[in-house]
Amino acid sequence: MNTTVLQVQGLKKNYGPRQAVREISFSVHAGELLGLLGPNGAGKSSTLGMVAGLSAPDAGSVSVGGIGLAQDEAGYKARIGLVPQDIALFEDLPAQTNVELFGALYGCPKPRLRQRAAEVLEMVGLADRARDKPASFSGGMKRRLNIACALVHDPELLLLDEPTAGVDPQSRNAIFEQLEALKRAGKALVYTTHYMEEVERLADRVLIMDHGQLLASGTLPELYRQLPAAQTLQLEVEDAARLDLAALRALVGIKKAELRGSQLHIGLDELGTGSQLVLQALAAAGVAVRHLSSGRANLEDVFLSLTGRQLRD
Numbered sequence: 001m002n003t004t005v006l007q008v009q010g011l012k013k014n015y016g017p018r019q020a021v022r023e024i025s026f027s028v029h030a031g032e033l034l035g036l037l038g039p040n041g042a043g044k045s046s047t048l049g050m051v052a053g054l055s056a057p058d059a060g061s062v063s064v065g066g067i068g069l070a071q072d073e074a075g076y077k078a079r080i081g082l083v084p085q086d087i088a089l090f091e092d093l094p095a096q097t098n099v100e101l102f103g104a105l106y107g108c109p110k111p112r113l114r115q116r117a118a119e120v121l122e123m124v125g126l127a128d129r130a131r132d133k134p135a136s137f138s139g140g141m142k143r144r145l146n147i148a149c150a151l152v153h154d155p156e157l158l159l160l161d162e163p164t165a166g167v168d169p170q171s172r173n174a175i176f177e178q179l180e181a182l183k184r185a186g187k188a189l190v191y192t193t194h195y196m197e198e199v200e201r202l203a204d205r206v207l208i209m210d211h212g213q214l215l216a217s218g219t220l221p222e223l224y225r226q227l228p229a230a231q232t233l234q235l236e237v238e239d240a241a242r243l244d245l246a247a248l249r250a251l252v253g254i255k256k257a258e259l260r261g262s263q264l265h266i267g268l269d270e271l272g273t274g275s276q277l278v279l280q281a282l283a284a285a286g287v288a289v290r291h292l293s294s295g296r297a298n299l300e301d302v303f304l305s306l307t308g309r310q311l312r313d
């Protein structure tokens with residue numbers, strides 16, 4: 001059974017005349033990572049800020065484990081951890097002291113602080129740097145320390161706002177593995193990013209936002225199913241004038257056939273039989289193929305089909 005951890009109902013946020021978030025509702029279950037994907041300015045950080053209790057919504061409500069932020073702010077905040085977009089650390093205090101200070105802020109009982117700090121530093125792979133100051137850390141290590149700070153009080157829900165910004169690939173992988181371990185431990189996670197590759201790797205469910213609105217939500221397969229075609233085939237052809245695009249589109253399982261210069265773009269349901277049919281049709285028409293590549297539809301295609309724009313501007 002899915003246990004709902006975070007429940008978000010009708011959240012709205014305006015900055016003056018600008019509607020940054022326009023009535024958004026969603027939930028996150030235990031053991032689930034929800035990816036919040038959208039281009040710059042989509043409203044991801046504003047949404048996360050309201051869920052974290054950092055900024056007051058103009059309308060709507062949030063609750064964690066059935067405890068409403070508006071009804072019991074301290075009880076709510078004790079159940080969440082936030083990894084902000086901008087790293088927030090005391091640079092000149094040892095890593096362990098940083099974690100303990102955050103633990104005290106989150107209301108973690110004093111006798112448990114030292115032990116919890118050691119546990120979370122171990123979890124993020126910084127146990128051997130506990131006495132060192134973050135001023136001497138790489139960007140990736142600072143991020144991992146920030147994650148440790150957000151976990152010290154053992155929250156049910158972890159909110160991460162673009163946690164891989166400025167992080168080297170090795171640290172990024174370490175962060176991904178930590179997040180996967182947290183999921184296995186039954187934590188609920190919300191992860192905002194504008195990198196679709198991160199969402200494709202980590203997310204159990206995805207919310208796609210643009211201009212403060214929720215455009216689509218679902219698991220990756222559910223989102224891909226909304227696309228006209230699940231697979232793509234790109235062919236560089238000679239004698240493109242001989243092509244009969246209408247005949248190609250009429251082939252079984254072919255959803256799209258477009259020609260841009262010498263590039264033929266095919267959208268199809270199933271690569272195996274579909275590509276065979278296309279190649280046979282091209283051979284019969286006397287059209288030679290110089291290069292061929294295939295691909296799976298991705299979140300970029302989903303965003304494009306929803307908005308007509310690229311996710312990355």
Ligand SMILES: Nc1ncnc2c1ncn2[C@@H]1O[C@H](COP(=O)(O)OP(=O)(O)OP(=O)(O)O)[C@@H](O)[C@H]1O
Pocket residue numbers: 015018019020038039040041042043044045046047194
């Ligand atoms: N404090 C603020 N005052 C005024 N406008 C704001 C403020 N914070 C955000 N905005 C505006 O609200 C909209 C949503 O911003 P938000 O930071 O939530 O988007 P985002 O999806 O997190 O973008 P990014 O990926 O760039 O962080 C944007 O148009 C932004 O300019």
